[in-house]
Amino acid sequence: MTITVIRNADVAIAWNAETKQHEYVAGADIAFEDGKLIFVGQGYAGPAEETLSGSGLMVMPGLVNIHSHPSSEPMNKGFTDEVGTPGLYNSSLYEYLPVFRPDAEAVSDCVRVALSELLLSGVTTVADLSMAHPGWLDLLGESGMRVCIAPMFRSARWYTKNGHVVEYAWDEKAGEKAFAEAMTLIERAEQHESGRLFGMVVPAQIDTCTPQLLKDSKDEAKRRGVSWQIHAAQAVAEFHEITRRHGFTPIQWLHEQELLTDRSIIGHGIFLDDHPLTPWHTKRDLDILAETGTTVAHCPTVFARRGITLKHLGRYKRGGVNVGLGTDTYPHNMLDEMRLAAYLARTQAQDPRSLTTTELFEAATVGGAKALGRDDIGRLAAGCRADFVLVDITHPMMRPARDPLRSLIYAAGDRALKAVYVDGTKVVEDGEVLTMDYRQAALHVHEAQQRAEARVPELDWAHRPAEKIAPPTFLWR
Structure with missing residues (x-):
């Protein structure tokens, strides 16, 4: 050679x-x-x-990104920059995420745009948390990146009929079927000719999966020797839903179910029992994360748009929690995400010493690599x-x-x-x-967004047009 x-x-x-x-x-x-x-x-x-x-x-x-959604997020530019549901603590998950969606034709171009932006910002390994879509593995292979394929599955979908109550449409059989299909995809990824694909087991959200699906998925991740990730403690409404169902905070309930280990990743992990927006009668969540070796995937930009932030990254690091970084939303620019992570940590702590650049870079490299079970990336x-x-x-x-x-x-x-x-x-x-046509893919995503905008009234619970939900910066004439 x-x-x-x-x-x-x-x-x-x-x-x-x-x-x-x-x-x-x-x-x-x-x-x-x-x-x-x-x-x-x-x-x-x-x-x-x-x-x-x-x-x-x-x-x-190369930077290691442990939480990204390439198949959908690029198309949200201009839609979700300033939206957040007031009646749901300014989260955009329940009211807006379901209505601003790319059609099947747009998915591959969304992926090419996101992966191109990640490469251009120095990311060489990314965890792609997406719903399964045709041609996914070959598309990831084409990119030239090292990709942890993370096909999401769940037992229910969330929705709102009024903008202040979250409801769930349950279909446990569909969740089990999607779980089985995800495991088949992971096997195919690990056999891909590129040699750069590997897998992770990802039940989508703590509030949309049955306890049995969570247990089965964690057992399967352990059997396969891969990491396990779930969105949890990412919204105030979710925090209240889990405490209502189980009497525990999201972190404590996952711990009670023996789901938190050194191969577990919590997507976001913002709303702990001592967060100002979710005060609870305990103060155990941070210690649980540290003691179990659980990683938090920190993605500041998507929450900063809603006026929400982790309290605070330096505190997690000082508390012994392993942290990795991700780009949950557009732009898929890891260096921008790192800069914002540092500034938010310091402003929340009111202390410029609360998070060092050393710790920040560790999170973007070896912290992420550790979460993915890799000791051969994120370091020279x-x-x-x-x-x-x-x-x-x-x-x-x-x-x-x-x-x-x-x-x-x-x-x-x-x-x-x-x-x-x-x-x-x-x-x-x-x-x-050098591996993908970024400009052409971006053009196609622009066209796809116009198609999606036309569908917004039929998907929105109040049948509002897109310009009503997300008004432009200035009036057009």
Whole structure:
């Protein structure tokens, strides 16, 4: 196999196995072969069939995104930027999520748009939480990314008939059937010719799944040796629903059912028993998450749009909770998500020291990798997959580059990304995705949104047109 060496990079963010931390290495060489890193450090003296200059570059590990919905979210741009149901604590889940949906024709283009945006922001591994759709696996293989396929299933769908009460339409047999189909998809993903797909078991939401479906799905995840993720503690209405049904908070009820382990991921995990919007008579939730090794998938943007946020990320980290990051919504820009996560954590704590950039980057790399059960991604070290990002540290927005990672996250963002590699193959170069036609897919999503807008009145409980639910910024003439 061909050995490629990036020679004398200005800086690399390398993994120190002894300290179990990332560190800056100046004048670094990075060698890789057959999709795997074989050397990260200074003074590589081995063979090299191809040599690339690292001058002016920072090499960093590819980012790991553990919670994303590529098949639907790109089309919501312009629809859900400012909506939230007042009678349901400003959540957009129950009233608006069901009415702004792409049709079957649009799904593949939504996926291409989301994955392109993720690649362009340095993500090399993503967990795709979607409902199963035709051609899904081949589409993910086409992207060139490393993808954790996470087909969602549930026993009920939620809806509202008045904007202040959430109701559930239960079909337990359909949930069991979707669960079985999801397991078949995971098996097919792990056998995919790309070699970059792997699986995760995902019962969709805590309030839409029967206790038996949750137990069966967790048992199956353990049997297969894969992670298990569920949306929980993501809405005030859901918190109240679970306490009404079971007398426990969402986190405590999952714990009572023995569903929380070091391979469990809570999608969002915002509304704990000590959150200001959901005060409970206990103060145990944070400790439960830490003691069980459960990961929280933190996705700040989608909630910040509704005036909602975690209280606060630094507190979770200090409490011993493993945290990974995700892009639950558009734009699928992981660097933007990281910046917002830091700012929200510090404003909520009223303390600029509450969350360090070190902790933030760990969440976006090794924290996410740990949640997915992977020790070969999210870090630059010999033996790991050759998933990495080249950052142009000569870019004006990276200057001054006293601390290049801070310059990237808090200033330059994706504008400074030079190239992205997955399994040693270049998939992004100079702002262009090499595996998919991002521009054409974005055009198709634009057209699909117009089709979806026409269907909104028939899907909405009050039969309102889209412009009534989500008025434009200015009147059109």
